[in-house]
Each structure stands twice: as C-alpha cells, then as structure tokens.
Amino acid sequence: MKLFNTLTRKKEEFKPREPGHVYMYVCGPTVYGPMHIGNARTFTAFDILYRFLKWKGFQVKYVQNLTDVGHLTDAGEDKIMKGAHQRNMDAFAFVELMIEEYFKDLKLLGIEKPDISPRASEHIDDIIKTIQKLIENGYAYESNGFVYYDISKIKDYGKLSKQNTEFLEKQRNETNGEKKHEGDFVLWFPAHKDYPMKWDSPFGVGFPGWHIECSTMSSKYLGLPIDIHGGGKDLMFPHHEDEIAQAEGAHKSKFCNYWIHSEFILINNEKMAKSIGNIITARDAVNKYGDKAVRYLLMSPHYRTEINFTEESMKSAQNTVRKLIDFIDKIQEMKPKGEFNKELNKKVIETKNKFEKGLDDDLNMPIALAAIFELVNDTNRIMDGNKLSEKNLKDVYDLLMDFDKILGILEHEKEETPKEIINLIKARENARKKKDFKESDRIRDEIKDLGYILEDSPDGPNVKKI
Ligand SMILES: [Zn+2]
Incomplete structure (x- = not known):
C-alpha cells in the first residue's frame, strides 16, 4: 500500500x-x-x-x-x-x-x-x-x-x-x-x-x-x-x-x-470563509441532500483533490447513491433460478482486485469506485435476459457489502411500501388479468402520482419510490 x-x-x-x-x-x-x-x-x-x-x-x-x-x-x-x-x-x-x-x-x-x-x-x-x-x-x-x-x-x-x-x-x-x-x-x-x-x-x-x-x-x-x-x-x-x-x-x-x-472543499468554486458568508454546516447539508449523498460527495474524489460543493454536484451524488442502492435492492429481491454464470464470477474477482489496487495506490477512490460501477453495469448486462444463480447474486451482493465496510453508503433499511400502494398494485394485477388495460394504465398513473414507479418483470411487478 x-x-x-x-x-x-x-x-x-x-x-x-x-x-x-x-x-x-x-x-x-x-x-x-x-x-x-x-x-x-x-x-x-x-x-x-x-x-x-x-x-x-x-x-x-x-x-x-x-x-x-x-x-x-x-x-x-x-x-x-x-x-x-x-x-x-x-x-x-x-x-x-x-x-x-x-x-x-x-x-x-x-x-x-x-x-x-x-x-x-x-x-x-x-x-x-x-x-x-x-x-x-x-x-x-x-x-x-x-x-x-x-x-x-x-x-x-x-x-x-x-x-x-x-x-x-x-x-x-x-x-x-x-x-x-x-x-x-x-x-x-x-x-x-x-x-x-x-x-x-x-x-x-x-x-x-x-x-x-x-x-x-x-x-x-x-x-x-x-x-x-x-x-x-x-x-x-x-x-x-x-x-x-x-x-x-x-x-x-x-x-x-x-x-x-x-484538500479543501470549495462552495460554488469559492473557498469557504466567514467573510464570504458561505459556510455550510454538515447538518444543513445532510438535512437538504441526505446523509449518504453528502458522505458520497465527501469521499468520492481523491482526498488530495479539491471538492466543489454545488447544487449540481450534490444532485449528482444523490443520483449515484440512489442508483447503487436500487441495484442492491434489485439483486436482493431477484428470484434466482438460473445456471452459475462464469463470466459474472470472473467479473466479481476482477472487481475486488481493481478496487483494492485503487485504494492501495494512495487511496485512489475514483479508481475504486469505477470498479464498482463497472461491476454494476456488467451485472445488469449479463442479467438482461439471463437468469443468474443464487451464488452469482450472493457473490455480487457480498462483495459490495464488503466494500461498504469502507464506503459506508450502501447499508440501508429497505423502505416499506405503503399499504395503499400495495392495494393499488393488486387492483392493477386484477385489471390486467381481466385484460382491462385502460384501467391498469390508470392505476399505474395513480401510483406514479403517489410518488412510486411500477415496473413489470418476469417475476411480477416491482415498485420503487421516485
Ligand atoms: Zn493537531
């Protein structure tokens, strides 16, 4: 190291x-x-x-x-x-x-x-x-x-x-x-x-x-x-x-x-200073953007490069964190039925090496994170149309959670879907069974208005908070 x-x-x-x-x-x-x-x-x-x-x-x-x-x-x-x-x-x-x-x-x-x-x-x-x-x-x-x-x-x-x-x-x-x-x-x-x-x-x-x-x-x-x-x-x-x-x-x-x-953190490209009046407390940032997004912004660049705290960089951190958490939820919820996929197995081993090598090199976090995003993309690609085995999914999940001992952003409680939404999903399934697609589309829109997005998968409908 x-x-x-x-x-x-x-x-x-x-x-x-x-x-x-x-x-x-x-x-x-x-x-x-x-x-x-x-x-x-x-x-x-x-x-x-x-x-x-x-x-x-x-x-x-x-x-x-x-x-x-x-x-x-x-x-x-x-x-x-x-x-x-x-x-x-x-x-x-x-x-x-x-x-x-x-x-x-x-x-x-x-x-x-x-x-x-x-x-x-x-x-x-x-x-x-x-x-x-x-x-x-x-x-x-x-x-x-x-x-x-x-x-x-x-x-x-x-x-x-x-x-x-x-x-x-x-x-x-x-x-x-x-x-x-x-x-x-x-x-x-x-x-x-x-x-x-x-x-x-x-x-x-x-x-x-x-x-x-x-x-x-x-x-x-x-x-x-x-x-x-x-x-x-x-x-x-x-x-x-x-x-x-x-x-x-x-x-x-x-x-x-x-x-x-x-290194320092800049606020909208300016040094943070009392005289400028641009001091942001960690608490205010967390209240506004969420704890994981703030942590992600603070740790994702190399520690010896400046960070620029802007509305845009915070939005981007929020999106990245959301993407990673959605991915974790997705592989956890999947019902594995397929064969053990050797290509994915190889990717998991490569990712571990790349991640560690990145951090071994003066804590190069951008390299370590790039390895994670590559694994997410590869898993999504391989999963597309293929059923994966239970071991494949567990390997990906375990690896990411092992990385999270350092990153501290992936562990989360899965949010319970409100009963109201679950009932609407059931009603929509009934409408679909009766081939009443007009009604099923109407219910999907109603769910969306309540802040949830519905995706159909071969294992049944998945619901996600927008
Ligand atoms: Zn000291």
Missing part, C-alpha cells in the same frame, strides 16, 4: 513501525459549534483511511483529540469563549455540549468514532510535563507568564511545510519583546483573572497553547514514532510543524513517519 507522504512529497510504500499494527493520529475539532462541511471533508477522508486499514487486516489504534480548552487562533480569536459567551453558558458546560454535538455530527456523516478521543482539558498535567521536558532540554523558555518554544534551537524547523529560507530566516529574527524570535510560539499562556478555563502550573496560572496538546496526546497514546498523522492541509503550518518541533524536542525521537493531508 502506498501513501503520499507530505514530509517527502512522495508516494511511499507504507511500512508501519510494527508489522500488522497502525498507530494513527488525526487533529480533531476545536469544539465551539456545529461541524462545517470543510471539517466534515477532512474527517471523512481519514475515516476512509481508518476503515481501509482495518479492512486490509491491520490492527489500528486511531486517536483524535478534542480541543476543549480556549486558545487564541492566529487571528486572535478565542472561539470557545466566544461561543460560550454567545450562549450565555459556563465555558466548561459549553464544551461538554459541543462535544456531544460533535459525536452526533460524526454519526450523521457515517464517520466511525476514533478508538480514543482524548480531551485537552483532561490532559493538562501531561501537557505541563511535556513543556517541562522542553524547558529541561533547552527548547523552551519562560517569559512574563508565557512559555515559548525557541525555534532557533531546532535546525530543521519548516521541514514539513517546506517554507522558503527567507521566511524561516525571518522567523529566527531576534525581537526585543517577550519572545526571543519572531517565530517562537506559545506553549503556555498566562490567564487573566476573569478568564474561566485556567489551571495551576509551575509557570503560573494559565492554559496551554493549541499545538502542544496534539504533541502530548499523540505521544501519550500512540508512542513514537507514530505511523500516520493526518489533518486538513490548512494545518500543515504552523500547527503540524510545531507539533513536530515539540514532540521531537521533548522526546528526542522522530515524531511521525507518514504525514497525510487532505
């Missing part, structure tokens, strides 16, 4: 540190509001990776943090405090509620829960220990209630995001303020006396920076070097760069072997 490693900018053969085991970390959300579709894209991309690794037989330990501690973004915004304030809630009660909402959103999108979801607020002691280690090892210093990371102490700072030398030199410029160099970043903030989320520490009362929580919790639960570290590509700098600097400075070990980054 190959993965594109941001650290080397190459597709590399994936070799975990322990054969058969994968230790994987993905940056989780700052819990301050409903998940937007951009985060949903990132979390879906890594859900596919997590599920695929398990499907291939790896024992995966997947950790994703929950940032439930207030911190300042680069734009100087404290989203948790702002959210708590807007709702007039205690900050701790607010993050509790937001974490519940986050798990609801994951479920809504068919995203499996990580194995461990550690909260920053429950790991303050661990974070303090990492900071102390960094001070001991000479990578961090205290200044006026803050603790800063000294980036001049690490030679290869910038190795992940490949910043240009000019930028890095500027980062190392000395300053006359609290911090020694431009690029030194905060590990510990002092807290204002009215600030609610704060803890005692050897550096004074305060709260941790954002980057340090990820270095601390990933190392704690996964050991070093972790195999895979993932996140949206917007986190590459400074967040991931700083995670490396901290973990490698504190533990004197390589932090992570494979860095995986997912």
Whole structure:
C-alpha cells in the first residue's frame, strides 16, 4: 500500500513501525459549534483511511483529540469563549455540549468514532510535563507568564511545510519583546483573572497553547514514532510543524513517519470563509441532500483533490447513491433460478482486485469506485435476459457489502411500501388479468402520482419510490 507522504512529497510504500499494527493520529475539532462541511471533508477522508486499514487486516489504534480548552487562533480569536459567551453558558458546560454535538455530527456523516478521543482539558498535567521536558532540554523558555518554544534551537524547523529560507530566516529574527524570535510560539499562556478555563502550573496560572496538546496526546497514546498523522492541509503550518518541533524536542525521537493531508472543499468554486458568508454546516447539508449523498460527495474524489460543493454536484451524488442502492435492492429481491454464470464470477474477482489496487495506490477512490460501477453495469448486462444463480447474486451482493465496510453508503433499511400502494398494485394485477388495460394504465398513473414507479418483470411487478 502506498501513501503520499507530505514530509517527502512522495508516494511511499507504507511500512508501519510494527508489522500488522497502525498507530494513527488525526487533529480533531476545536469544539465551539456545529461541524462545517470543510471539517466534515477532512474527517471523512481519514475515516476512509481508518476503515481501509482495518479492512486490509491491520490492527489500528486511531486517536483524535478534542480541543476543549480556549486558545487564541492566529487571528486572535478565542472561539470557545466566544461561543460560550454567545450562549450565555459556563465555558466548561459549553464544551461538554459541543462535544456531544460533535459525536452526533460524526454519526450523521457515517464517520466511525476514533478508538480514543482524548480531551485537552483532561490532559493538562501531561501537557505541563511535556513543556517541562522542553524547558529541561533547552527548547523552551519562560517569559512574563508565557512559555515559548525557541525555534532557533531546532535546525530543521519548516521541514514539513517546506517554507522558503527567507521566511524561516525571518522567523529566527531576534525581537526585543517577550519572545526571543519572531517565530517562537506559545506553549503556555498566562490567564487573566476573569478568564474561566485556567489551571495551576509551575509557570503560573494559565492554559496551554493549541499545538502542544496534539504533541502530548499523540505521544501519550500512540508512542513514537507514530505511523500516520493526518489533518486538513490548512494545518500543515504552523500547527503540524510545531507539533513536530515539540514532540521531537521533548522526546528526542522522530515524531511521525507518514504525514497525510487532505484538500479543501470549495462552495460554488469559492473557498469557504466567514467573510464570504458561505459556510455550510454538515447538518444543513445532510438535512437538504441526505446523509449518504453528502458522505458520497465527501469521499468520492481523491482526498488530495479539491471538492466543489454545488447544487449540481450534490444532485449528482444523490443520483449515484440512489442508483447503487436500487441495484442492491434489485439483486436482493431477484428470484434466482438460473445456471452459475462464469463470466459474472470472473467479473466479481476482477472487481475486488481493481478496487483494492485503487485504494492501495494512495487511496485512489475514483479508481475504486469505477470498479464498482463497472461491476454494476456488467451485472445488469449479463442479467438482461439471463437468469443468474443464487451464488452469482450472493457473490455480487457480498462483495459490495464488503466494500461498504469502507464506503459506508450502501447499508440501508429497505423502505416499506405503503399499504395503499400495495392495494393499488393488486387492483392493477386484477385489471390486467381481466385484460382491462385502460384501467391498469390508470392505476399505474395513480401510483406514479403517489410518488412510486411500477415496473413489470418476469417475476411480477416491482415498485420503487421516485
Ligand atoms: Zn493537531
């Protein structure tokens, strides 16, 4: 299996540190509001990776943090405090509620829960220990209630995001303020006396920076070097760069072997931004287009290509999902009476290989999905006029449901056909028996007006919701 490693900018053969085991970390959300579709894209991309690794037989330990501690973004915004304030809630009660909402959103999108979801607020002691280690090892210093990371102490700072030398030199410029160099970043903030989320520490009362929580919790639960570290590509700098600097400075070990980054989602060809006012929440998208269609849109392109969220792309995702589900229903309902078809049997084996080969190649989902559509078309073609054997149909069904352990879009409850429709179908059958075709056509139209479409097959009439 190959993965594109941001650290080397190459597709590399994936070799975990322990054969058969994968230790994987993905940056989780700052819990301050409903998940937007951009985060949903990132979390879906890594859900596919997590599920695929398990499907291939790896024992995966997947950790994703929950940032439930207030911190300042680069734009100087404290989203948790702002959210708590807007709702007039205690900050701790607010993050509790937001974490519940986050798990609801994951479920809504068919995203499996990580194995461990550690909260920053429950790991303050661990974070303090990492900071102390960094001070001991000479990578961090205290200044006026803050603790800063000294980036001049690490030679290869910038190795992940490949910043240009000019930028890095500027980062190392000395300053006359609290911090020694431009690029030194905060590990510990002092807290204002009215600030609610704060803890005692050897550096004074305060709260941790954002980057340090990820270095601390990933190392704690996964050991070093972790195999895979993932996140949206917007986190590459400074967040991931700083995670490396901290973990490698504190533990004197390589932090992570494979860095995986997912691309952005665009809304009608534009970047999603508060200033444009085009932020879409995952929940709104699901309410409007359905959970499976949203998941399909988020996972069907390659994870390193942009997705364009438009009315048209969502309609197309809805149609594709509907087509696949109808196909599953059709082969389940079919009454097999025929001979075992060798051609279809061969197609099933080929499809499994193509699908796996596609995902083995840096999770190339378009290739994997193309293999599925080819099988659907081939099955329909071979079925046309031929009766298939029970084994043929079961093989196709089992294969698709096996793929669905990764895709998460095919499993569904078959919708019950309403009694009213069933009675109309019976009435139509009676009319047909009496050769009253005018009446049978009238009933078919009535069924259509009620939102169902009727198709006659040699096994009797099939009804489908439009
Ligand atoms: Zn992180």
